[in-house]
Amino acid sequence: MIIRQARSTEIRTLAALGVIAWEQAFAAAGEVTNHLREKAEATYYGFCEQYWPIIIAAEIDGETVGWAALEPGQNKITDVWVLPNFQRHGIGTALLSELEQQAVSREFDEVFLETHAKNSPALSFFKKHEYTISGLKSAYSPTMDKSVDTLEMRKRFN
DSSP states (O other): OEEEEOOGGGHHHHHHHHHHHHHHHHHTTTOOOHHHHHHHHHHHHHHHHHHGGGEEEEEETTEEEEEEEEOTTSSEEEEEEEOGGGTTSSHHHHHHHHHHHHHHHTTOSEEEEEEETTOHHHHHHHHHTTOEEEEEEEEEETTTTEEEEEEEEEEEOO
């Protein structure tokens, strides 16, 4: 596995990967419709097109199988996505570790993220990596086109 910076030539690949992983996460909660999938596709493509220079990608045998991003200049993890067939193989852990190293190198003493309150696999993953829940909020999500409950999770360094 190689962890590397994303390339401008793979924006569509990254966006599609994000949608596939997003769809799997939210299908379990019964929240995926064609309308929401179209919104997710537009959202992910827009994010990847604008922020590809800050995205890190995981590659196996020449195939991009995951990606993650840390908000520019901040200590907020915006995304960690791994294709379903490649989950539970250490890829998410490697991506998360790289984001944490970036945060430390920027002299942050913690990182945080928000995840859907019903995304049990994500909650388990982050808890396994020593993230703790620090808050609950409900806010309108343009992608979901409704108010969504999210949990804020944090990890302190030292």
